Amino acid sequence: MDPGEGGSPAAPSTSVAAPGADADTREDAGKQVVVILVGPPGSGKSTFAEAVMAGAAAAGRPWARVCQDTIGKGKAGTKIQCLKAAADALKEGKSVLIDRCNLEREQRSDFVKLGCTVQADVHAVFLDLPAKVCISRSVSRTSHEGNVQGGMAAMVVNRMLKNKQAPLLTEGFSRITFCTDDDDIKKAVDMYSALGPSHSLASGVFGQKSKGPVQTGIMKFLKKADTSSVNKSSGTMVTSSERKTGQQNTTLKQENLEAGGACSMQVEKKLDNLKEKGEQSKERVSSDTSLCTLAFPSISTADFQFDLEKASEVIVDAATDFVQKHDNVRLVLVDLSQKSRILSLVKDKAAKKSFDSSRFFTFVGDITQLHSKGGLQCNVIANAANWRLKPGGGGVNAAIFNAAGEALQHATKECADTLRPGNSVAVPLPSTSPLHQQEGVTHVIHVLGPNMNPMRPDCLKNDYTKGCNVLREAYNSVFENFASIARSYPGKQNDETSSRKSASGVISPNDSKTKREGIDDSERTKKCKLLPSILTSQQHHERKGTNTLSYHDNSMGSSDAPNQAREEDNKKNGGVTNKTWGSWAQSLYEVAMHPEKYKNADSILEISDEFVVLKDLYPKAKRHVLVISRTDGLDSLADVKKVHLPLLRSLHSAGLKWAHKFLEEDASLTFRLGYHSVPSMRQLHLHVISQDFNSPSLKNKKHWNSFTSAFFLDSVDVMDDVDQHGSATINPDEKLLAMELRCHRCRSAHPNIPKLKSHIGACKSPFPSHLLKKDKLLSVSTGRTGCS
DNA sequence: GTTCTAGAAC
DNA sequence: GTTCTAGAAC
Numbered sequence: 001m002d003p004g005e006g007g008s009p010a011a012p013s014t015s016v017a018a019p020g021a022d023a024d025t026r027e028d029a030g031k032q033v034v035v036i037l038v039g040p041p042g043s044g045k046s047t048f049a050e051a052v053m054a055g056a057a058a059a060g061r062p063w064a065r066v067c068q069d070t071i072g073k074g075k076a077g078t079k080i081q082c083l084k085a086a087a088d089a090l091k092e093g094k095s096v097l098i099d100r101c102n103l104e105r106e107q108r109s110d111f112v113k114l115g116c117t118v119q120a121d122v123h124a125v126f127l128d129l130p131a132k133v134c135i136s137r138s139v140s141r142t143s144h145e146g147n148v149q150g151g152m153a154a155m156v157v158n159r160m161l162k163n164k165q166a167p168l169l170t171e172g173f174s175r176i177t178f179c180t181d182d183d184d185i186k187k188a189v190d191m192y193s194a195l196g197p198s199h200s201l202a203s204g205v206f207g208q209k210s211k212g213p214v215q216t217g218i219m220k221f222l223k224k225a226d227t228s229s230v231n232k233s234s235g236t237m238v239t240s241s242e243r244k245t246g247q248q249n250t251t252l253k254q255e256n257l258e259a260g261g262a263c264s265m266q267v268e269k270k271l272d273n274l275k276e277k278g279e280q281s282k283e284r285v286s287s288d289t290s291l292c293t294l295a296f297p298s299i300s301t302a303d304f305q306f307d308l309e310k311a312s313e314v315i316v317d318a319a320t321d322f323v324q325k326h327d328n329v330r331l332v333l334v335d336l337s338q339k340s341r342i343l344s345l346v347k348d349k350a351a352k353k354s355f356d357s358s359r360f361f362t363f364v365g366d367i368t369q370l371h372s373k374g375g376l377q378c379n380v381i382a383n384a385a386n387w388r389l390k391p392g393g394g395g396v397n398a399a400i401f402n403a404a405g406e407a408l409q410h411a412t413k414e415c416a417d418t419l420r421p422g423n424s425v426a427v428p429l430p431s432t433s434p435l436h437q438q439e440g441v442t443h444v445i446h447v448l449g450p451n452m453n454p455m456r457p458d459c460l461k462n463d464y465t466k467g468c469n470v471l472r473e474a475y476n477s478v479f480e481n482f483a484s485i486a487r488s489y490p491g492k493q494n495d496e497t498s499s500r501k502s503a504s505g506v507i508s509p510n511d512s513k514t515k516r517e518g519i520d521d522s523e524r525t526k527k528c529k530l531l532p533s534i535l536t537s538q539q540h541h542e543r544k545g546t547n548t549l550s551y552h553d554n555s556m557g558s559s560d561a562p563n564q565a566r567e568e569d570n571k572k573n574g575g576v577t578n579k580t581w582g583s584w585a586q587s588l589y590e591v592a593m594h595p596e597k598y599k600n601a602d603s604i605l606e607i608s609d610e611f612v613v614l615k616d617l618y619p620k621a622k623r624h625v626l627v628i629s630r631t632d633g634l635d636s637l638a639d640v641k642k643v644h645l646p647l648l649r650s651l652h653s654a655g656l657k658w659a660h661k662f663l664e665e666d667a668s669l670t671f672r673l674g675y676h677s678v679p680s681m682r683q684l685h686l687h688v689i690s691q692d693f694n695s696p697s698l699k700n701k702k703h704w705n706s707f708t709s710a711f712f713l714d715s716v717d718v719m720d721d722v723d724q725h726g727s728a729t730i731n732p733d734e735k736l737l738a739m740e741l742r743c744h745r746c747r748s749a750h751p752n753i754p755k756l757k758s759h760i761g762a763c764k765s766p767f768p769s770h771l772l773k774k775d776k777l778l779s780v781s782t783g784r785t786g787c788s
Numbered sequence: 789g790t791t792c793t794a795g796a797a798c
Numbered sequence: 799g800t801t802c803t804a805g806a807a808c
Contacts, residue, residue: 700803754801
């Protein structure tokens with residue numbers, strides 16, 4: 001990093017500004033900074049603080065470190081001692097580093113106030129490392145100043161992380177730096193070490209990756225004297241000297257949005273009024289990162305010429321309905337023009353409805369520059385796409401593809417080839433995309449709405465009955481895709497945990513470890529090596545060319561042949577799936593098509609016209625069976641349409657029947673029924689799996705997360721989804737499988753699989769509240785069928 | 789889906 | 799030295 005960027009550092013200041021000194025004098029002397037570190041034990045706060053102090057000392061800059069772990073004569077002290085030490089240091093003209101966990105807003109608010117009182121810049125540096133890293137480090141250290149080490153450390157870290165609250169600008173910070181790995185931390189240390197008295201760092205939120213915003217140049221230095229040009233160039237900067245005036249409307253909007261109290265539609269009107277008075281109009285709107293936010297354009301009302309009045313009704317209905325059903329999400333309808341008629345119509349209609357208006361509002365701005373120009377942090381944006389999912393064509397589609405670069409085209413290609421009206425597809429935006437880097441957008445959801453323009457494909461010729469239905473389907477599809485993405489955001493999971501009911505009504509796993517292992521062992525001896533034999537059988541047929549399956553008419557006998565045929569079919573049908581399957585992934589398909597060949601194998605539990613029930617060859621729990629659909633052409637959930645709803649219900653009923661049977665044999669079990677978002681094996685299959693996860697075949701992170709993250713879609717939800725929207729909402733994000741290892745009951749984090757397994761063998765916490773709804777869990781105590 | 793294994797982490 | 803993960807191959 002070049003600390004001289006924007007001007008070389010000046011000589012260290014020796015003058016000390018009195019607390020009451022006016023701003024100009026203070027700026028001459030160099031602005032003091034209060035840096036509040038935020039992070040759990042093991043996140044490296046002390047290392048950070050020591051490195052910055054060393055850098056500052058070497059450069060002769062007056063900094064003080066206030067460390068709660070050592071403030072009591074080398075031992076841990078109190079918050080009050082820290083506050084006093086910080087106040088004293090500030091009086092002496094020093095900048096201050098607050099080295100304590102500060103994970104909750106309340107814990108850090110007094111330090112923020114202290115900084116504001118002496119008109120120092122107040123910064124947060126959030127050391128937001130993966131829980132497992134913090135736990136590993138804190139468990140293994142031996143001479144920690146605050147004695148958070150050894151076996152207790154994991155518990156302490158987990159408890160703290162459960163309640164962590166990411167810092168927000170509205171707390172009074174002028175700058176927040178997120179560090180999610182050691183590289184980020186090093187950069188932040190370098191930055192603060194090199195911070196000269198005549199420099200100040202840019203205001204805003206920097207380095208936040210997982211929740212949307214934004215890596216906007218963590219290394220950027222800005223000359224303090226030039227605040228006016230800062231505002232001109234970026235439109236989002238708010239320095240402390242401006243807070244009295246420029247931040248007025250920012251604060252107004254932030255408070256309203258975050259408190260969820262006042263109507264944000266009104267807030268926008270107030271903001272509009274301020275704009276009319278010539279005030280700064282491009283302030284940061286909300287730094288609330290606890291809400292996953294979707295920005296979406298009005299669908300079909302531009303080039304597709306859909307009636308605005310009717311469209312606005314659909315938007316308001318769909319959006320208000322959605323935010324009422326989902327926590328921790330926010331929807332923002334965006335249009336470029338201040339005079340947008342669709343925005344006014346939606347605002348008017350929304351004002352007449354009763355809902356939490358901080359979670360659905362309208363916004364004037366460019367959907368590709370919401371963060372950098374509008375200060376609105378959106379994790380996900382929707383794109384009014386064309387049916388070929390190609391760039392160009394003008395409007396929002398061209399703008400988004402332009403802004404996102406080639407990365408979006410490639411990522412889109414991997415997810416889908418075409419789109420039908422009323423459908424959407426969520427595309428994870430690679431981190432190489434400028435839209436990801438600069439605006440913090442992690443996903444683009446392409447959606448195709450109904451068309452009323454005779455010059456465009458699939459014109460509905462003013463059939464608004466159909467048109468409104470398709471438009472509603474389109475919005476529902478976008479919102480549900482968004483909900484799936486939101487579910488994978490870490491903050492959401494913490495919230496679910498914190499709202500967990502104390503009494504679950506679900507029986508805990510059997511206390512007797514010996515008994516459990518005994519059952520496992522007996523099952524292992526009975527295990528039939530069915531699947532490899534199927535593979536052998538199929539390969540044998542392929543070699544001999546005697547396979548009766550129609551796709552082997554292909555002269556090459558390639559196992560990819562059916563995929564090619566199906567890809568063609570998918571394209572013809574406008575479907576969005578085009579997955580190819582390796583030869584090893586065909587076993588279930590083979591069983592489903594020819595179960596009679598294997599009827600003597602003890603792995604097959606039941607065969608009907610619609611399904612086959614099969615013991616999983618590598619069970620990931622004491623009891624784990626698959627209910628495999630026998631419908632040819634249904635490879636996975638992505639292929640499921642409304643017409644398959646009766647089939648889904650049959651699979652579910654069969655799953656329930658077997659779960660009940662297993663519960664009769666072992667009343668300590670709890671079952672969950674569901675599908676993998678993206679299965680590894682071809683042929684739609686429902687997992688019926690006991691929640692003990694006590695199995696030697698559960699070996700890695702992917703196994704664990706495929707059954708305990710949002711990657712696992714509950715059968716009841718899938719049936720509802722298909723019933724309401726005509727298809728299942730799938731989040732294809734592979735990141736779900738790479739997430740850190742968390743207990744499926746108490747959500748505590750663990751550094752590796754063996755440690756996780758030893759924890760889940762003992763954890764008696766109730767299941768998270770979201771699993772207790774809709775009979776997603778089946779146990780003797782619930783005694784329910786799950787049929788609706 | 790699993791197995792194998794190099795190399796990272798401890 | 800041992801444990802554990804993650805990527806390649808099947």
